[in-house]
Amino acid sequence: MKILSISTATNELSVALNEDERLIVEKNELDERNHSEHLDPIIDEILNKNKLKLKDIDRFAVAIGPGSYTGLRIGVTTVKMFASILNKEVVGVSTLQALAASCSEEDTLVVAGIDARNDNFFAGAYLNENGQPVNVIPDGHYHIDVLLTAINEYLNDHKPKKLLFIGSGFDKQIEQLDTLELPYSFGSGEQNAIHAGLIGKLALNKEPVDPDLLLPNYLRRTQAEVDWHKKTGNPFGPDSNYVEEV
Known part of the structure; x- marks a missing residue:
């Protein structure tokens, strides 16, 4: 194929x-x-x-x-x-799954993220199972504190050997990352793309x-949607409904 x-x-x-x-x-x-x-x-x-x-x-x-x-x-x-x-x-x-796929190591919790500014990230966590990255912390739009809480909760119930951060912006959060219960490392230049x-x-x-x-799966509302909601008072619905109305 x-x-x-x-x-x-x-x-x-x-x-x-x-x-x-x-x-x-x-x-x-x-x-x-x-x-x-x-x-x-x-x-x-x-x-x-x-x-x-x-x-x-x-x-x-x-x-x-x-x-x-x-x-x-x-x-x-x-x-x-x-x-x-x-x-x-x-x-x-x-x-985020595509980012996580750059790590083929077993028993490694891979946190894939994209810097969303102001200490926020589009992020999710994955484990390699039979060569496929499986989502274990849902993809979402997280403040760094919320993301680290979710990671620590996962680490309390599971015991991966390694913790790897892949993507952009995590290197600006070292003080916060140092509070994690498992030593961590960052992805290489190629892995971060x-x-x-x-x-x-x-x-x-x-x-x-x-x-x-x-x-598209934006994981947060676009500014156009927010403005539309304020103007019309209509509740948010599927992207397709919003696109049809505007």
């Missing part, structure tokens, strides 16, 4: 082509969130170099969040369009979804 995967969740753009479990090529670019300009040319470059066309791809995969609101919409919209037009399979993968090749590997074992039902 040929899988074309992309991540536009952060300022690092990543596109990869996988053949089943094998990574054929991955291209990463720090483009300061200009994904709308760079994504299509990179996809074309990868396909051309491998003598493929979009119709030759069996499954499309994308990081659905958390991450940059604009970035996520670009990535999700792109794969929805490809899958709908070509009648191909599409899979959404958690950005989101790799489309890992998204492709995760997507191989996920159930495809209807392209029309694939939505």
Whole structure:
């Protein structure tokens, strides 16, 4: 199965082509969130170099969040369009699970996170089980104190040998992290980036979804939604309802 995967969740753009479990090529670019300009040319470059066309791809995969609101919409919209037009399979993968997949060590609690500013993080914790990162602390939008409480509660009931923080912003929280009950370490430079090749590997074992039902998973309300709620007084609902109303 040929899988074309992309991540536009952060300022690092990543596109990869996988053949089943094998990574054929991955291209990463720090483009300061200009994904709308760079994504299509990179996809074309990868396909051309491998003598493929979009119709030759069996499954499309994308990081659905958390991450940059604009970035996520670009990535999700792109794969929805490809899958709908070509009648191909599409899979959404958690950005945090993709981060956690960079650690293959057993018995290691991997806390994957993206700095959300003001001591807040988009974060979740994972354990490697049979080569797959399994979510054990739900992906969410956490203040650092709430996140560390959740980690300590997990450590009280489970005894992983190692604790690893992967992603962005954790190196600014050393004073708080030092209160944890288990010694910790930080991911390497490569581990702290989101790799489309890992998204492709995760997507191989996920159930495809209807392209029309694939939505970004922001993990918190956008400012537009907040403003809409204040203006209309209507309760928050699924993203699709909000999009239809505006």
